[in-house]
Amino acid sequence: MTDSFSITNPAIHAYLDRVRPPSDEILREMEEHAEARKFPYLGPQCARILHALVKMSGARSIFELGSGFGYTMYWMAKALPARGMVVGTEGDPTNVAAAKEYFRRGGLSNRTDLRCGDALGYLRAEPGPFDMIYCDIDKEGYPDALDLAKPRLRPGGIFVADNLLRSGQVLNDVSRETATVAIQEFTRRLYADPDFFTVIIPIRDGMSISVKAG
Numbered sequence: 396m397t398d399s400f401s402i403t404n405p406a407i408h409a410y411l412d413r414v415r416p417p418s419d420e421i422l423r424e425m426e427e428h429a430e431a432r433k434f435p436y437l438g439p440q441c442a443r444i445l446h447a448l449v450k451m452s453g454a455r456s457i458f459e460l461g462s463g464f465g466y467t468m469y470w471m472a473k474a475l476p477a478r479g480m481v482v483g484t485e486g487d488p489t490n491v492a493a494a495k496e497y498f499r500r501g502g503l504s505n506r507t508d509l510r511c512g513d514a515l516g517y518l519r520a521e522p523g524p525f526d527m528i529y530c531d532i533d534k535e536g537y538p539d540a541l542d543l544a545k546p547r548l549r550p551g552g553i554f555v556a557d558n559l560l561r562s563g564q565v566l567n568d569v570s571r572e573t574a575t576v577a578i579q580e581f582t583r584r585l586y587a588d589p590d591f592f593t594v595i596i597p598i599r600d601g602m603s604i605s606v607k608a609g
């Protein structure tokens with residue numbers, strides 16, 4: 396499985412893909428869907444981290460910003476206990492329709508609530524608190540996502556974000572690319588925030604995991 400976003404050594408990436416357990420039948424179909432359309436989805440190696448975080452934390456309420464055709468929502472929903480819920484948000488109605496069909500076929504409709512429209516607007520309208528918030532929207536929106544997510548996470552809740560390394564573009568200290576500048580600001584603010592303990596995992600395109608104090 397190729398991944399144009401990955402900064403992981405390609406041989407290591409291929410090795411990890413070879414040795415990991417195969418995804419379930421619907422997820423494999425979603426992986427083929429993404430590869431065929433060159434859709435920038437998270438991929439199984441990092442989606443397994445999301446799944447593990449949900450299980451480890453016992454999360455029951457999750458909010459996702461940027462759900463695409465439902466791949467990451469599907470992985471998180473599968474890890475939820477009974478009566479858990481993932482609220483997803485996606486701007487493209489075609490992706491929303493595809494996601495809902497995958498959830499129906501995977502028996503996950505009752506644990507998923509996917510809304511079509513601007514993720515930041517939907518999060519603003521939510522009082523929370525959520526156990527976990529996952530951010531994967533257009534990178535210019537990350538600083539605002541951080542401002543909105545923090546008060547809507549419970550104490551001890553987890554804030555996760557993708558693309559912290561921007562295919563290595565973050566190495567450019569004087570970048571003028573708005574998405575890279577936004578990610579650099581987001582990274583500085585996450586690490587500086589005393590209410591979060593943050594780690595950045597340099598796998599694929601870099602994923603941040605921040606635990607809120609409490």
Ligand SMILES: C[S@@+](CC[C@H](N)C(=O)[O-])C[C@H]1O[C@@H](n2cnc3c(N)ncnc32)[C@H](O)[C@@H]1O
Binds near residue numbers: 460461531
């Ligand atoms: C990188 S894709 C990832 C999707 C999904 N998390 C996955 O890994 O499969 C990001 C998605 O977020 C959507 N998106 C970007 N900015 C958004 C916003 N502000 N509100 C809602 N959706 C947004 C895009 O349409 C795209 O489908």
